Amino acid sequence: MRKLLQQLGFVVVGITLPFLLVIYQANAQTQTTPVLAPTGSALSANPAQLPPLPYAYNALEPYIDAQTMQLHHDKHHATYVNNVNDALKDYPDLRTQSMESLLQNLDKLPEKIRTKFRNNGGGHLNHSMYWQIMSPQGGGAPTGQLAQEITKTFGSFDRFKQQFNQAGADRFGSGWVWLVRRGEKLEILSTPNQDTPLMEGIYPIMGNDVWEHAYYLKYQNRRSEYLSNWWNVVNWSEIARRYDQAKAS
Amino acid sequence: MAFTQPPLPFAKDALEPHGMKAETFDYHYGKHHAAYVTNLNNLTKDTELADKSLEDVIRMTFKDPAKMGVFNNAAQVWNHTFFWNCLSPTGGGAPTGELAAKIDAAFGSYEKFKEEFKNAAATQFGSGWAWLVEEAGTLKVVKTPNAENPLAHGQKALLTLDVWEHAYYIDFKNARPAFIDNFLEKLVNWDFVAQNLAA
Numbered sequence: 001m002r003k004l005l006q007q008l009g010f011v012v013v014g015i016t017l018p019f020l021l022v023i024y025q026a027n028a029q030t031q032t033t034p035v036l037a038p039t040g041s042a043l044s045a046n047p048a049q050l051p052p053l054p055y056a057y058n059a060l061e062p063y064i065d066a067q068t069m070q071l072h073h074d075k076h077h078a079t080y081v082n083n084v085n086d087a088l089k090d091y092p093d094l095r096t097q098s099m100e101s102l103l104q105n106l107d108k109l110p111e112k113i114r115t116k117f118r119n120n121g122g123g124h125l126n127h128s129m130y131w132q133i134m135s136p137q138g139g140g141a142p143t144g145q146l147a148q149e150i151t152k153t154f155g156s157f158d159r160f161k162q163q164f165n166q167a168g169a170d171r172f173g174s175g176w177v178w179l180v181r182r183g184e185k186l187e188i189l190s191t192p193n194q195d196t197p198l199m200e201g202i203y204p205i206m207g208n209d210v211w212e213h214a215y216y217l218k219y220q221n222r223r224s225e226y227l228s229n230w231w232n233v234v235n236w237s238e239i240a241r242r243y244d245q246a247k248a249s
Numbered sequence: 250m251a252f253t254q255p256p257l258p259f260a261k262d263a264l265e266p267h268g269m270k271a272e273t274f275d276y277h278y279g280k281h282h283a284a285y286v287t288n289l290n291n292l293t294k295d296t297e298l299a300d301k302s303l304e305d306v307i308r309m310t311f312k313d314p315a316k317m318g319v320f321n322n323a324a325q326v327w328n329h330t331f332f333w334n335c336l337s338p339t340g341g342g343a344p345t346g347e348l349a350a351k352i353d354a355a356f357g358s359y360e361k362f363k364e365e366f367k368n369a370a371a372t373q374f375g376s377g378w379a380w381l382v383e384e385a386g387t388l389k390v391v392k393t394p395n396a397e398n399p400l401a402h403g404q405k406a407l408l409t410l411d412v413w414e415h416a417y418y419i420d421f422k423n424a425r426p427a428f429i430d431n432f433l434e435k436l437v438n439w440d441f442v443a444q445n446l447a448a
Contacts, residue, residue, distance in 0.1 A: 075423040119374050172321050173376035173395040174414070193375040211375070212414035213423060221280040221415065 042098030043128055045121075048084040050077060051128050059136040063229045065218045073131065076213055080123030080194070087113040087120060099125050103198050122194030126176060126207060133206050133242070135235035142236045146243045153186040163188050164208070165227040174211040177227075178204050181246040203246040206239045252293075252303060252323075254286045255330050263338040267435040268428075273419045281415055282329040289322040303327050304400060311401040324396035328378060332411050337438035344439040348446055355388035363433055365390045370412050370429045379429075381408040383446065407445045408437065 053073045058066035088095050094102060094109070103121050106114055141157050142150060154160035160179075168177035171190040178189050180202045190210075191197065197204045208214075208230055215226035257278050262271035289306075293299045298306050298319060306323040310316035343359050344352060356362040362381075369392040370379035377394040382404040391399065399406040410416075410432050417428035 071423050079423075115374075172317075175375070212418060216415060216418040220276045220419075221284065 042100050043125060045084065045088060045097060045099050045102060046095040048081045048088075048099065048121075048124055050081045051131065053131055055136055060134060060233045063232045064134075064215075068213075068215070068217045071217075072213060073127075077124070077127040080120045080127065083116060083120035084124050087116045100198060103196055104201060106199060118199070119194050122196045122199070125196055125198070126194055126209070129204065129207060129242075130209055133235050133238050134233045135238070136233070138233040138235045139231060140236060142240060144240065146236075146240050149186055149243075160188075161231060165224065168208055168210045168227045169224050171210050176207045176209055178207040180204055181243070203242075203249055205242050205246050206234070251290045251299075252286055252326060254283055254326070255333075258333055259336070259338055264336065264436065267338065267341075268431040269336075269420050269436070273416075276419070277411075277415060278329070278333070282326070285322045285325040285329065289319065289326055292319045292322060307398070307400050311397075320401075321396040324398050324401065327400065328396065328398050328409065328411070331406060332378075332409050334441045335408055335410070335438050336432075336436045337441070340438045341433070341435040342437075342439070344442065346443065348439065348443045351388050351446065356390075362390070366410075366433070367426070367429050370410050371426055373412050376413040379410045379412060380404075380406055381442070382406055405445070405448075408442045 050073075053069065056066075057069040057073075060069060084099075091110070091113070099121055102109065102117065103125060106118055109117055141147065147157065150157055150160045154163060164177060164179065167188050167190045171177060171192070173192060175190055175192045175195070178191065178197055180187050180189060180197050182202055186205075189197065208227065210223060210227070212223075215223065219226040257274060261274040261278065264274075265271060293306070298309070301309065303323060303326060306319065307327060310320035310323065313320070343349065349359065352359055352362050356365060366379060366381065369390050373379060373392040373394065375394065377392060378398065379392050380390065380399055382389050382391055382399045384404045388407070389404075391402075391404070393399070393402075398409075410429065412425060412429075417425060421428040421431075
């Protein structure tokens with residue numbers, strides 16, 4: 001995927017905007033790996049819409065409380081969505097691209113909206129994934145090829161969880177901790193604020209939100225406890241689907 | 250000499266009538282601020298930084314990738330101590346005297362200063378701080394991410410508001426603008442700000 005993006009970046013020089021948009025759109029449909037995913041389609045920016053929470057606010061109790069879920073989805077995520085639409089309101093041509101394409105090509109956005117789109121577009125994309133990779137029927141361990149590759153890369157599932165939790169605890173301030181596939185290898189990394197690994201062309205397989213709003217009402221300063229408890233609601237079937245998608249890209 | 254956590258300059262429930270619960274200070278002062286002090290002592294133990302002043306540690310470690318943990322904890326110790334002093338159960342209202350004159354000179358009016366400060370505090374994306382600082386004799390509003398502070402940038406800090414979510418989530422949830430308004434209307438310790446200006 002990275003190679004394709006680089007090629008695209010190369011082609012971009014010296015061609016006219018309408019032609020560029022055609023390439024972008026083709027890219028969005030055929031090359032850009034969608035991040036949101038039960039449907040397998042890319043996340044629309046025309047307009048950006050708040051996806052419904054796929055379960056009740058209290059469905060992830062006792063690990064994540066209902067009030068946190070309600071504020072997190074209805075207020076924080078909704079604000080990101082509104083701000084994305086506000087940022088793109090004067091740019092109908094940009095709205096025809098997917099959220100993924102726009103975030104992968106931030107340097108192509110008008111400077112005036114770049115930071116606003118990076119923050120809020122990232123927030124919209126990250127949260128759209130976050131709701132999907134959690135489930136009231138979650139927890140347990142991954143299976144199949146994903147489980148094998150985790151064991152091969154990190155030594156064991158437990159060591160993977162430890163490293164993921166550590167990276168989440170070490171992220172100073174607000175941000176996310178991720179499992180990604182870089183080239184042929186699984187890797188854990190963290191990003192500040194709402195930055196997505198997709199900004200560097202890296203497909204996020206799974207991520208946990210370590211902004212304080214994700215856990216403060218229940219865990220307060222105890223981020224590590226939130227990180228450990230989170231595994232009880234992790235939706236491995238959705239993550240396995242994203243893993244397959246990461247490998248295909 | 251280890252770094253220490255100064256006492257909170259008011260009772261933890263003193264701001265309850267003004268929008269901030271004792272519970273907020275149980276965590277914010279008792280856990281977050283305390284953890285920064287503990288971490289800083291652990292990170293500087295048996296190093297040349299252990300005997301420096303907190304201010305020197307901040308200036309010496311800023312932008313040093315190898316000392317990022319030290320900087321973050323040292324700056325957060327300083328920022329929080331400074332922040333507690335910016336809050337008062339008898340605070341709020343408008344500044345007076347020379348401070349008021351300097352604010353008018355720099356921003357046009359106190360109202361315009363408030364607008365600028367509110368905007369900085371509301372738009373610091375993620376975790377961070379909003380500040381009133383003095384630089385080269387002029388007052389300015391700035392915002393900083395995470396632990397960064399005016400000291401690191403060679404500016405004199407006069408006033409700050411913590412806009413990490415932990416500063417307001419218990420009292421105001423996601424409504425950061427309401428937290429900012431409440432701070433300006435009811436909590437700012439202008440005497441402390443005036444002292445900083447005179448210092």
